[in-house]
Amino acid sequence: MKPYLGLLRMSTRRILTYRLNSLILWIGGATFLAGSLAVWHALLSEGAIGGYDWDQMKAYLLVGWATASIGSAYGDWWMASRIFDGHVATDLTKPLDYQWARFSEHMGGLATEFIAITIAATAIVTFTGGLVVPGPGQALLFAVSFLLVAPLKFTIAYITTMACFWTQNFMGVSWAKDAIVTLFSGALIPLALLPAWLAGPAAVLPFASITATPAALYLGQATGWEALRLLAVQAAWVLVLWWGARLIWRRALRALTVHGG
């Protein structure tokens, strides 16, 4: 456990080293959030759309933005670049489980991400006149679901990263992943607003567990057994992807070529 906590701390320190870079990242993120709020404020001025009124949409956008922020400080490219620049070779000579080690580094970003999320929530409360808050029961369900977002996003990023073993580059894969996750998680617009041909795949893919599930629990759209079912689906995806990643990793190692030096 100790080396993994050590990695987590190192990762946090690395992110803090580049304070200015992080600041710019969060300013960009905040601009996007402010822009989404403005667009939806205009759209919803004539009444609710798809069951979302302005207050609910504000909360939805905040949850969506918060779940999108998880893992962003660490940056998938960091994990990927170690594969295509060959540093994976030194990582493999360490007595650590590769997946747990990368997960620990991924979690190293949580500290700054939580600070940013807190600031964003405070800003929304201050500048838009309050925020819908769930009751204690729903809040607990939401908290569990929000915690599961971290490993879920990690496994998806990790699996995407492993594409580097075959593609030797990360850009295309990374952009494709981001586009698909943003669309099918509900981070772009609530899944309820998608046309049927997009809502279908969204319902069976793991990405809904990233944004749609925590948002539904926060807003109280899913309660009781339905809430527990959503949490179970989310947890199941974490396990399936975690172990699936291990299988892919084993194959990826066989494809590994580290040339030169």
Next chain:
Amino acid sequence: MSLVEARGLTKIFRRPEKDPGLRGSLKHLVQRRFKEFRAVDGIELSIEAGESVAYVGPNGAGKSTTIKLLTGILVPTAGTVRVAGAEPHTDRMVNARNIGVLFGQRTQLWWDLPVRESLALLRDMYDLSPAFYKQRLERLDEVLGLADLLPVVARKLSLGQRMRADLAAALLHQPKIVYLDEPTIGLDISVKDRVRQFLRELREDGTTLMLTTHDLGDIEDVCERIVIIDEGRKIFDGPLAQMKDRFARVRRMHLQLAEPTPAEKLAERLPDVEVIAGDSPTEVTVTFDRFTHTAGQIIAGVLDVVEVGELHLDEPAIEDVVRKVYAGELLR
């Protein structure tokens, strides 16, 4: 059983085969062709505990690939490897505790943080006690001058400093066997000497060393045994002295003669050796096998023909051997 044992070790990579130009690239998109490439081809290798082995060969000979197979980074296509009883690529975690690895061209330090932090992380990874950690740092400081480097952020180190810090990182947990992939690459003479001194001390401490290098000074200073590979195959494995006996038999005597003498005239007197005229009519170079002729015989032969003014002798150097290997002369 030896500490390191490789039997029939083979690694085949697949390389895309593309025709030249944009046309070739586009064609490759629809019709993918690959060429198999044997980076390591049936290597047999046994290394006993405490040995120091130089692993030498031209660029692309398969040196680094072998190291990566021995350290468990790559999975062999065929053959077996055992290092301290463990199979590196399947028992990667067990193997990792026995070995220390330095890739001269890649750092294992955390680039954005002080060196001390990277070492503290390694302490946690290898589960070293605080007392042992302190003792190791002191020892490494003695030989590598580590103390000055500890508070420095890794990316601000010079190449020589970085290599010293990386050596410390590779050796912190006092591994049984240390693989060094080009440990002196890009270093200036004084740092090189320091690193070599350190490697000699390491060897005296009983650590098993295997190093790949293009620097022949590394080999003569640090290693007793040399393994030469080319095109993935082993072409020599034995003590340095034996390698010289086998491949570096040729000595060269440069003579300054008292009066102009044609090389042919000397060649008549010295039938089994090569006599080449020098830049001026009074200079000749005699090349001979040190096992069939002594320097004395050559001098005696020349003196029969002409008086000799000055002479000097070039001893065979491992440079010559390795140069021949690199030029592909020893393979065939």
